[in-house]
Amino acid sequence: MLPTSLWHPPPVRGGAPSPRGDKLGLCCQSLSDHAVGTDPPAERTGQRQRLSTEEATRWADSFDVLLSHKYGLAAFRAFLKTEFSEENLEFWLACEDFKKTRSAAKLAAKAQQIFEEFIDVQAPREVNIDFQTRELTRRNVQEPSLSCFDQAQGKVRSLMEKDSYPRFLRSKIYTDLLSQTQRRLS
Numbered sequence: 001m002l003p004t005s006l007w008h009p010p011p012v013r014g015g016a017p018s019p020r021g022d023k024l025g026l027c028c029q030s031l032s033d034h035a036v037g038t039d040p041p042a043e044r045t046g047q048r049q050r051l052s053t054e055e056a057t058r059w060a061d062s063f064d065v066l067l068s069h070k071y072g073l074a075a076f077r078a079f080l081k082t083e084f085s086e087e088n089l090e091f092w093l094a095c096e097d098f099k100k101t102r103s104a105a106k107l108a109a110k111a112q113q114i115f116e117e118f119i120d121v122q123a124p125r126e127v128n129i130d131f132q133t134r135e136l137t138r139r140n141v142q143e144p145s146l147s148c149f150d151q152a153q154g155k156v157r158s159l160m161e162k163d164s165y166p167r168f169l170r171s172k173i174y175t176d177l178l179s180q181t182q183r184r185l186s
Helices: 023-033 040-045 053-058 063-068 070-082 086-098 104-119 131-142 150-170 172-185
Strands: none
Touching: 053 070, 053 172, 063 070, 063 150, 070 086, 070 150, 070 172, 086 104, 086 150, 104 131, 131 150, 150 172
């Protein structure tokens, strides 16, 4: 999960809040105005790292680059929320976290939780997968392994990469974010 600080605008300094009161504006503003927070020496000295135009532009290189960047992931999540499809990314992230599980006892509980939340018919955040994949995953979860969600995760990832990712790159969220990073340079 990303820090909640990414979803709140920075404190207003000497003026009114951003005229864009919508979620997209808050996301873009907070993505470009918050410190990255990944450089501990910079945090201790009070220096802040900002999202650069180069970093944001690299997100268009590949879906993997986008998913591997903290702010790219946050911007993509905000975009998916506008399309009411954030469950796809949340499922993918839950699977990535699941693969890091080392305790056999926790593995079964996590597998069941992910299945009930994303895979089961009428799940609260049901992802769109075909019947065969759903049934294979149901069988896999009965004897969970670190790979029990691989097929479902692959289908959801492919859907995001082929469908949502190209729309994200053309979206107002992404283009506004690029514009904001470029304006800071001038």
